[in-house]
Amino acid sequence: MTSGVEASPGAPLSVSQTAIEHFRDALAGALIESRSQEYNTARRVWNASVDKRPAWIAQCSGASDVVRSVQFARENQLVVAVRGGGHSVAGKSVCDGGLVIDLSMMKGVQVDPARRTVIAQPGLRLGELDRQTHVFGLATPLGIVSDTGVAGLTLGGGLGWLNGKYGLACDNLLSAQVVTADGGVLTASAVENDDLLWGLRGGGGNFGIVTSFEFSLHPVESILGGMVVHPISAARDMLRFYSEFSTTCPDEFSTMAALVTGPDASVAAAMVGCCLGPTEIADNIVRPLRAFGTPSADLFNCMSFVEMQSLLDGAFPDGNGHYWKASYLRRLRADAIEVLVEQAIAKPSPLSIIALQHMHGAAARVSGRATAFPHRQEQFDCLILAQWSDPAEANRNIEWARETWERLQPFLDPSVYVNNLGDEGDARIRAAYGANYGQLVSLKMKFDPTNCFRQNQNVVPRA
Ligand SMILES: Cc1cc2nc3c(=O)[nH]c(=O)nc-3n(C[C@H](O)[C@H](O)[C@H](O)COP(=O)(O)OP(=O)(O)OC[C@H]3O[C@@H](n4cnc5c(N)ncnc54)[C@H](O)[C@@H]3O)c2cc1C
CATH class of the missing domain: 3.30.465.10 (Uridine Diphospho-n-acetylenolpyruvylglucosamine Reductase; domain 3)
Structure with missing residues (x-):
């Protein structure tokens, strides 16, 4: 008996039941198939608008399970997707047909x-x-x-x-x-x-x-972290202040600005930050940000780093549909601020967010060639995060994200953070890897010349 799977689009391949049983027996973890009770839960990823149906999901319990999974995929020429936390918004950690090598149980x-x-x-x-x-x-x-x-x-x-x-x-x-x-x-x-x-x-x-x-x-002991929230009527002034203030922050204070929906359901502007160091010193560093304008809420507080890390969790609940567009923004000019605020007011979903995550200090001082991550200057990661709970609202929200990104083009840099990319084609992948793309191709030819690992922002192995 054989099981029909999709090896690559248009190339169906059959895997014998014996091979499947051998694979199952060799795994310490579970092998989930489409008829398994757990299948629908196991194939689900964080972005609810991703709906892919792998032939198998190998829930690995350790490195030896991963080795066996790679061997099984090779022997049967299967498409492979690799899943860590399952948060790729583009849905890269699950595939149609083929094998998901699921690492999510490996939590040592x-x-x-x-x-x-x-x-x-x-x-x-x-x-x-x-x-x-x-x-x-x-x-x-x-x-x-x-x-x-x-x-x-x-x-x-x-x-x-x-x-x-x-x-x-x-x-x-x-x-x-x-x-x-x-x-x-x-x-x-x-x-x-x-x-x-x-x-x-x-x-x-x-x-x-x-x-x-x-x-x-x-x-990292205690920190001063939190956010100030302003009404949207103050958003332009707030973003103008933030564009200057963020660039003066010492390494200890990392910040972001965001256009969000406030607790009263109206669109609002926020500045969020995490300041390391003794409270008296952190207080002084954060004070100008808290003193700006008349915030409708000031939620800065001393907290543990673990608390800080989950401060924004509520904005990204499980089970919603997502579509993200992003690029780096080198400078936050007044004309860009105008577009950002207009588009925030126009967002069709209260769950959607426009965020400017500031990269600075130690992260910006590393040479662009020292690691594969090439974008090493002080800048904002400009993220347009469309999010909706009703699948019928998907198109309207995707349209809004695309329109916002298009309108911001005069101000955005062509470069983009690879983890924010959707399925946007080869030119955008090259923009994500920047000047390091050639070196990445050489590495790909050395370590994965047949492109077994291609369910990602793919570096194609070609001479
Ligand atoms: C709510 C939310 C908040 C986020 N916040 C931030 C943030 O603050 N900072 C930031 O930098 N990014 C952030 N991101 C983006 C995030 O970095 C990416 O979504 C990232 O891919 C998530 O990793 P994952 O393991 O959950 O993803 P997965 O979907 O499991 O994997 C993503 C990609 O990595 C590959 N992969 C996963 N594990 C392995 C492995 N062990 N070996 C080889 N390949 C592997 C997968 O094949 C896939 O191509 C956020 C995303 C979301 C959804």
């Missing part, structure tokens, strides 16, 4: 407080890792929403509240264990396969499947 953490390092498995979410390192008063830079996957975020770069002081997530990646397309297991570090480590720091999942990450840790 080993903190070494003396060396200030942590070894983390790829199924961890940000909050799960933060909680473990926080016990020791330590943290590694990740993102700003606690539910996001550590794996995909780190491999694309990882921009979060510690970027000013300690750099991006990928800058803190010391080593990784990687299962390659031929089923081998490699260590990537400064002394072994350093070219692969370079590629993992911003080149996404193109070169293999990371089964463990080793990060450096930093002391």
Whole structure:
């Protein structure tokens, strides 16, 4: 008996039942098929508008399961998708037909407080890792929403509240264990396969499947964090203030501005920030931001880093449809502010957000060639986040996001953060990898010449 699956679009392939049973027996984790009870839950990813139907989902329990999954996919020429936290908005961690190599059950953490390092498995979410390192008063830079996957975020770069002081997530990646397309297991570090480590720091999942990450840790005790909210009538002034203020912030204070929907259901403007250091010093740093205008709410407070990391979780609940457009914005000019505010007022869904996440300090001081993440200047990650709960509203919201991005074109840089890309074609992928694209192609030809790992923002292996 055989099972019909899609090897690549238009190329159906049959896999014998014996091969499937051998694979199932070899796995320590579960093998889910379309007839399994768990299938619909297992194929679901964070973006509810992604609806793909893989032939199998291998829920891996460790590196040996990942090796077996890669071998099974190779032997049967299957399309492979790799799932960490499942938060790719473009839906890259699930495929139609083929095999999902699901790492989400792999959640081991080993903190070494003396060396200030942590070894983390790829199924961890940000909050799960933060909680473990926080016990020791330590943290590694990740993102700003606690539910996001550590794996995909780190491999694309990882921009979060510690970027000013300690750099991006990928800058803190010391080593990784990687299962390659031929089923081998490699260590990537400064002394072994350093070219692969370079590629993992911003080149996404193109070169293999990371089964463990080793990060450096930093002391992060209490912080002054939170947000101020202003009515939309003050948004233009607030953004003008923010465009200047953000550029004066010391490394300790990382910020973002956002146009959101306030608690009273009206469109509002907010400035959010996380300031490290003793309260008296942090108070002084944050004061001008809190003193600006007449906020309708000031939610700044002393809190733990773990609390800070989940401050924005409520804005991204499970189960909604999403469509994101993004580009870097080097300077926030008055004419760009006008478009941002007009488009925020016009957003068809109260759940949608326009955000400007500031990258500065340590993250901006690394050379653009030192890691695969190329965009190393002080700038804003301009994100147009369309979000809706009713599937019938999808088109209207997607249209709004596209229109907003189009209207912002005169002000946006062509470059884009790879983890914010949708299915936008080769030119945008090249814009995401920037000047490092050629070096990434060479690495791809070395580690994955047949492009086994292509369900990502793909670097195509060609001479
Ligand atoms: C609510 C939300 C908040 C976000 N906030 C931030 C933020 O603050 N900062 C930021 O930088 N980004 C942020 N992002 C973007 C985020 O970095 C990406 O969505 C990222 O892909 C999430 O990683 P994941 O493991 O959850 O994704 P997945 O969907 O599991 O994977 C994403 C990609 O990485 C590949 N991949 C995953 N795990 C591995 C692995 N172990 N080995 C090889 N390849 C792998 C997948 O194949 C896929 O191509 C946010 C996204 C969301 C949805």
